[in-house]
Amino acid sequence: MLNDLRYRVRALFLRRAVEDELEEELRFHFDAEAEKHMRAGMTLEEAKRRARMAFGGHEQIKEDCREARGTSVIETTMEDVKYALRQLVANPTFSLVMVLTLALSIGANSAIFSVINGVLLKKLPYPNAERITRIFLSSADFPKFPLNPFDFLDFRARNRSFESMAAFTRGDVQLSSGSEPVHLDGFYVTSGYFRVLGLQPQLGREFDFNAEIPGNGLQVILSNRLWRTQFGADPNIVGRKITLNTQPYIVVGVMPAGTEHPGNNYHAVAYGDSVDVWRPFPFEGSSNNRGSHYMEGIGRLKAGVSVEQARAEMNAMMAQLAREHPGNDSGWTMLVVPLYSEIVGARQRMLFVLLGAVGMVLLIACANTANLLLARASARQREIAVRLAMGAPRLRVVRQLLTESLILSLTGGVLGLLLAFGGVRALVTLLPTDFPRAHDIHVSWPVLVFTLLISLLTGILFGLAPAMQASHTDPKQGLQGSRTTTASRHQNRLRSTLVIAEVSMACVLLVGAGLMLRTFLNLVHLDPGFHEENVLTASLSLPHVQYRTDDQTAQFYDNLTNSLNALPGVESAGAGSDLPWTGYDENTGFGIEGKKAIPPDYFHARYHMATPGYFSAMEIPLLEGRFFTEADRKGARNVIIVNRALAQRYWPGENVIGKRITGEDEPKKDSDWMTIVGVVGDVKDQPNSTGAEPALWWSEFQVAQPDMSVVIRTRSDARQAADGLRAAVHKLDPALAVADVKLMNQVADASISAPRFTFVMVSLFAGLAIVLAGIGTYGVIAYTVAQRTQEFGLRVALGAQHGDLLRMVLMQSARLVVPGMIVGLALALSMGRVMQALLYGVSAADPLILASVAFVVLVVALIASYVPARRAANADPMIALRSE
């Protein structure tokens, strides 16, 4: 066995030496034989002749010896490869076009597969991640709602479905360090949060139940990143005190590198290495207080418990809670969502649409290459006929031609991989900012394997038909044909079908690109309800320790907006609880004077806070009444501003200025009521939301909110206001961090980055597809024109006009393109449903888009067939007649 292997390896790698030895061995035999005959008395000539006769075919013996060596399969393949390379180098343009189209389409597929692999296929970085689920409340008005902390405690205590359950909620902090305070993204978590994720601190431990008791909460767990950047990776950090929000916190643990935040919905922080600190969540106040919802539930299912079982149990528990706490806890059902779906679910459709698009590009490239190879195979008919006539087995010819196509596809694959390396990097920068797992997208091993597989597959796919067809060449016919060999009718039909398929797939992609373009344009040209140009924003968060009273908070924002308004170049400045299009989702129920709400929480709205300058800085228009003023502060009449959606929903057709609402269940005094003083225009949650939610604003000076977004509208470039903003903040409070300094442009841009990404990608693929389909059409038309040169010459000789011939060829091209177009548009219509969820303001069957695509395809086909058509029309009758 070992000997066998050693022998074969030597025969393969020392082929030259082995061949030389064989030659020498055979020569020795020949000489010895001749010598024998000479000893018997023959002349030298005679002896040599006899020896040669006995010897038989010298080359044949060598071939048999090679076969006996057991390396012939590899050697034949190497010969095939050499031969194929010679063929490809002999037709450089042909080879280059094919390799490039394959490289582009394989590269595009590898790039998209890198995304799919990183985002959808790669396992989440938690042990047994398939058992981790997110837990939400759900009702008709709020399909996915956070939990109440005390409800959570009951769930945790009573459930049997979960191995462990935890809740978490956003809680950013300020780290006092060195010169400037640093804003940290943080979360409050219940005990056992990391156990649910299956993670353990690399230093120290996670919070125990004691940490949940109010007053025990000055503990913190650091992220590995924060530990390294801010604390020099101090190995003795556990037990040390650090200053957060000007209070001393004890470090109890450091999480290992690669600890990924599972993502959350309420005050969202994206999935990934995006969290700096975790603090214990203190369960403060009365456990009967079940009205506010801000905890994100997460749980690890017991082995063998299904999501469905867990959901049923949660619903039963919620029903029990509704009996225990009627009012707040009634009207809810429970959602139990696997973490994986929660993280990538929303993007799955988009990725599959892209994969479909890029797959189609690859199929088009295959059809194209098959077509070119078919054309060439008929040109090579004579060569193949010669090989068959010389006794080459048909299988050997098929193998030879397949080797050629595999070389093409593998070369395309290697180049494609290089393209993918660059493409993936570009693609990741293009991805929407909130795209899950973007940092997991690399050209990794699975991508390499995928590329190799699709390269082989395409090579076989586009190589098989031409190879089979060529091997059916009849050697007699192939050799006899004095004229340029003509393709069989069968072959022409195959080639036409391929072009029709190419055109139809290109149509589908073009329709997709058109739909995404319309969606994108609709979103860009949408009237957002505010004006994002020349606006600078930043977020501030006043630590509770220093700003204990509402007056202190209100005073801070009053002072700040005043000094910002005084800055040169500033048109107006204000602060609001949130910025438009950032996923803000704070809701409140309320009572309306003189109306009875059925069911109890029927009157509800998004609630916000704003200072007087907020609306004018954002240019949200005032429709009725007035904006807030400096006078709307504590002690004065409680006022609110509502949006048009709220006014129309609860007071349809009425004037709402002066109407009163209340947050109290049983309002008694005048101060329990809030009076509507203004109505502003609608701003939707997201640019592609169907409509605006009812919303109301409280005056920041009456309902002080410590975490605010500052909004500064300037006359020219808003970036210049950034330094003034920092200076103004630090003049008021040197220890306050100014975070997320951004242009409102960027915020608005980020909110439409997903449709933009889809649009850019689909358009790229559609562009590639139509170019390939154009090349395919050109190939077929040019080939048939070349075949019919003599016919055309004859026609000219018989009096055909230039225009007649032109029309003839163009008609031939139309016979391919029009059916392809019809099939393609029909396909696009039937696939519209897949796209609909990604579209905005355009129907999947938009007639304008379908018509434009038809037009584009016809124009491309016209261009592709015009060149060969002109050649046909200019056919020289003399050439045709002479060659006959």
Add this chain to the structure above:
Amino acid sequence: MKSRTLLSKRKGNNLTGRIELPQGTLDLLILRTLLPGAQHGWAVSERVQQVSSEVLSIQQGSLYPALHRLERRGWIKAKWGTSENNRKAKFYELTRSGKRQLELETETWRKLTLAVEQVLEGA
């Protein structure tokens, strides 16, 4: 490894009065010829012809592929040496597993010929 008749390819090349070797016997003949000591290819074919009183002849077209195959199987090994007339030649010699193989094949051959003999006599 596919087995096939190594001689069948060159049918009709046989000189008159000589018998075509039955399938599988070529290896046996080569191994047996190499038993006394190392030989080069030409000597092997000469020896078989002599010893069989010119009845058996091995065509070169079969001999060398067979030698290479036996070498690959590890039954013989090759080394370069000098021939009687002082030329460089490739000598083959039996390996230990080659000797075992020879015993095995000889025994099989004996059994086979004996059995065939019995059938021919008895029928």
